[in-house]
Amino acid sequence: MRILLVEDEKRIADFIRKGLSENGYAVDVACDGEEALDWAAVAELDIIVLDVLLPGRDGLDVCRELRRRGSHVPVLMLTARDAIEDRVRGLDSGADDYLVKPFAFAELLARLRALARRERSVLGTHLRVGDLVLDTASRQVSRQGQSIALTSKEFSLLEYLLRHPNQVLTRTMIAEHVWNYDFDSSSNVIDVHVRNLRRKIDDPFAARLIHTVRGAGYLLSDRQPE
Ligand code: CA
Numbered sequence: 499m500r501i502l503l504v505e506d507e508k509r510i511a512d513f514i515r516k517g518l519s520e521n522g523y524a525v526d527v528a529c530d531g532e533e534a535l536d537w538a539a540v541a542e543l544d545i546i547v548l549d550v551l552l553p554g555r556d557g558l559d560v561c562r563e564l565r566r567r568g569s570h571v572p573v574l575m576l577t578a579r580d581a582i583e584d585r586v587r588g589l590d591s592g593a594d595d596y597l598v599k600p601f602a603f604a605e606l607l608a609r610l611r612a613l614a615r616r617e618r619s620v621l622g623t624h625l626r627v628g629d630l631v632l633d634t635a636s637r638q639v640s641r642q643g644q645s646i647a648l649t650s651k652e653f654s655l656l657e658y659l660l661r662h663p664n665q666v667l668t669r670t671m672i673a674e675h676v677w678n679y680d681f682d683s684s685s686n687v688i689d690v691h692v693r694n695l696r697r698k699i700d701d702p703f704a705a706r707l708i709h710t711v712r713g714a715g716y717l718l719s720d721r722q723p724e
Pocket residue numbers: 505506507549550551552
């Protein structure tokens with residue numbers, strides 16, 4: 499899941515970015531509204547975490563502009579005050595949810611999961627293909643009931659594959675949703691991560707779930723190719 503964090507206070511931005519990265523999110527940071535709109539125009543974002551108090555255009559204005567441009571990316575607004583009119587203005591500007599600062603990090607993570615569910619119409623926190631199950635809340639992965647330990651990046655990669663089953667995903671698509679802007683697309687990092695993931699979720703089991711589509715990318719499916 500790729501997140502754009504829009505926050506001008508560096509200390510807070512660093513804290514949130516670090517926490518989200520540790521939880522497997524790919525995070526880019528914009529420091530003001532204009533930069534946020536530039537990112538939204540060019541990047542494949544899954545969620546925007548948008549602070550209301552920004553220099554220049556405020557978060558409400560940025561959110562209205564995003565919607566005016568036809569963007570449906572889920573927006574989680576960070577507000578400074580828990581006043582009803584602030585929340586109403588946030589939601590009316592086109593935000594999907596809001597969180598009052600200061601917040602518990604666990605709540606931010608829970609709200610991001612809820613937004614991701616809404617967007618993909620996934621019910622509950624379990625993503626499943628065949629006998630492979632990933633729980634986005636507890637961050638547990640299992641196959642045939644056996645628990646599988648993954649690194650944070652492997653987990654993010656698998657989550658992306660599980661959100662798009664039976665679909666060919668190119669390396670570019672994977673890079674755009676699992677890595678942030680600093681990703682070096684000339685490297686073979688994705689192939690290395692896929693190989694490691696296969697070693698854990700496919701090699702010990704009879705049926706393969708991750709398939710290579712020659713010249714195109716990867717596909718997660720429990721239907722075996724003919
Ligand atoms: Ca701010």
